[in-house]
Amino acid sequence: MGGIALIIILGELDQVQKSFLIVAITIGLMLASGRIVKFIPASLVALVVITVALPFVGALLEEVRIGPLALNSAIDYIGRIPESIPTLEIPDLGGSTLLTLLLPALSIALLGSIDSLLTSVVMDNITGGRHRSNKELIGQGLGNIASGLFGGMASAGATVRSVVNIRSGGRTALSAATHSVVLLTLVAGLSGVVQYIPLAVLSGILILTAVGMFDWETMRKAHVAPRGDVVVLFATMAITVLVDLTVAVAVGVALALIVHAVQARQRKATIAEDGSATYRIRGPLSFLSADHVFSSLRNGHSTLSLNLKDVHYVDMSGAKALLTFIDHSEKAGVDVGLEEVPAHIEKRLVALANPAQYERLKTTVEPA
Numbered sequence: 001m002g003g004i005a006l007i008i009i010l011g012e013l014d015q016v017q018k019s020f021l022i023v024a025i026t027i028g029l030m031l032a033s034g035r036i037v038k039f040i041p042a043s044l045v046a047l048v049v050i051t052v053a054l055p056f057v058g059a060l061l062e063e064v065r066i067g068p069l070a071l072n073s074a075i076d077y078i079g080r081i082p083e084s085i086p087t088l089e090i091p092d093l094g095g096s097t098l099l100t101l102l103l104p105a106l107s108i109a110l111l112g113s114i115d116s117l118l119t120s121v122v123m124d125n126i127t128g129g130r131h132r133s134n135k136e137l138i139g140q141g142l143g144n145i146a147s148g149l150f151g152g153m154a155s156a157g158a159t160v161r162s163v164v165n166i167r168s169g170g171r172t173a174l175s176a177a178t179h180s181v182v183l184l185t186l187v188a189g190l191s192g193v194v195q196y197i198p199l200a201v202l203s204g205i206l207i208l209t210a211v212g213m214f215d216w217e218t219m220r221k222a223h224v225a226p227r228g229d230v231v232v233l234f235a236t237m238a239i240t241v242l243v244d245l246t247v248a249v250a251v252g253v254a255l256a257l258i259v260h261a262v263q264a265r266q267r268k269a270t271i272a273e274d275g276s277a278t279y280r281i282r283g284p285l286s287f288l289s290a291d292h293v294f295s296s297l298r299n300g301h302s303t304l305s306l307n308l309k310d311v312h313y314v315d316m317s318g319a320k321a322l323l324t325f326i327d328h329s330e331k332a333g334v335d336v337g338l339e340e341v342p343a344h345i346e347k348r349l350v351a352l353a354n355p356a357q358y359e360r361l362k363t364t365v366e367p368a
Contacts, residue, residue, distance in 0.1 A: 002233075003240025003248060004159060008210035010241070012203040017268070019200035021061055021071040025127025026050060041168035043205045050201050055336055076199040081191045086150045109141075111246045112156035116140055118249075119157030122213075125324065126166050130295060160209050168211075217354055218316070224351040228259030231315035260286055264313045277301045282310040285318035294325045302334060309340035319352045325362055338365045 016023050026046045034042040049105070054061075054075070061072045093101075107353035120131035144154045165175050186194050222230050264284035271293050274280050281293060285308075297304060314322070329336045338361075341349075346365060353361055 002214050003237040004245065005210040005213040006237070006241050008160060008206050008213075012207050013306070015076065015200045015203035016207075018076065019072050019198070020075045020205075021064055022054075022075065022198060022200035023204040023207065024049065026201045027208050030205065030208055041164070042207075043164055043168070046205065047197065047201055051197050054198055055196075055272060064079060078195055078197045078199065078202075080195045081187060082283035086152070088149055089151060090149065097260075107246075108154050112140065112144070112154060113137055114246060114249050115159075116157030118245075119159045119162050122159055123162055123166060126163070127171065130298070159213070160206060163213060164205075164209055218320075221352050225316050226348075228263060229256075232256050233316075256287060260284070260288060260315070265313070269311065269318075271296060274307065277303050278305040278307065280307040280310065283313050284313040284315075285322065286313065286315045287317035290318045294321055297325070303337075304329065304334060305337045307329055307339045308345060310340065311342065311345055314345050314348055315354065319348055323349065323353055323357045323361075326364055327357065330360065336364055341365055 012023075029046040029049060032044040033040070033045040037045060058075060062070070062075075064071045116136055117133060120136055121134070123129070124131055140156060147153065147155065161179070165179070170176075218225075218233070222233070225233075232252055232255045235255055236248045239248035239251050242303060266283040267288065269281055269283035269285050269289040271279055271281050279297065283289070285293065297306075326336050346361075349361060349365075350358060
């Protein structure tokens with residue numbers, strides 16, 4: 001997510017240069033309202049307050065300077081948007097048109113799928129839930145088909161808006177449906193109001209959200225993480241910023257597979273039940289198998305015991321997945337115990353754990 005966050009921040013630098021003061025006020029107001037007003041999203045508070053106040057104080061803000069440097073040289077607005085609802089248009093796919101559009105359509109579908117699944121994984125990490133990939137992608141495909149018939153562009157899961165939604169209290173599909181209805185209302189009937197929203201306010205909201213998207217914990221643990229994983233992390237981040245997300249994902253997966261092939265003797269980990277609520281994990285606990293292993297353990301037991309004697313390798317993804325699984329299990333009222341943990345695996349878990357996870361490990365890891 002670091003690469004996407006950097007792209008968002010870099011994309012807003014133009015508004016920061018033009019309207020630094022408004023961007024700063026937006027961020028400050030969001031931080032303050034997030035602490036004081038819990039039942040209204042901080043981004044909405046900042047958007048409404050600054051949009052309403054700006055016509056009265058905009059001229060004063062333009063005069064604020066530090067020496068010769070103006071902190072607010074210009075204020076850009078969204079501007080007027082079309083109010084009419086587009087009509088249904090059936091495209092002509094005869095002749096060579098279909099073949100011409102096939103490759104671009106596949107490229108857009110691939111990028112959209114990667115983007116949506118990435119968004120879903122980020123939401124899983126925040127909420128502790130588990131998305132349904134097929135449901136997400138089928139729904140996205142049907143929605144994009146309908147959008148295209150009305151002249152719209154293909155869309156995908158929006159990580160930034162999803163993070164804002166989650167942090168504002170949204171947890172179900174109702175929040176996404178409400179988002180769509182509100183957008184339709186704004187486009188169809190309130191464009192006269194929307195046109196006065198300053199772009200600098202939106203930039204402030206996006207910048208603060210992007211900062212929150214950074215996995216700061218992983219960055220702080222980079223010096224104790226496996227070197228191969230660190231290379232994959234920063235290479236993917238750099239390629240996301242310099243090229244695009246699709247290339248970054250492809251290169252990142254290729255590098256991760258190479259690192260895995262060099263470090264691990266097996267391709268995937270397997271899991272078997274030794275007894276009642278006792279499971280033995282065998283093989284490398286890595287990004288290739290962590291999702292399968294821990295999703296299969298969500299079986300309703302009130303206690304779980306994991307035997308890691310035969311786990312000889314764990315990468316950053318595997319370690320973080322195990323630590324996150326313990327966190328979410330505790331929140332769900334499930335007691336998790338780790339048995340026969342190899343010394344080097346325990347050392348890696350301790351190194352990558354945050355303070356709260358480290359305290360849980362003290363009671364979770366059972367002595368040999």
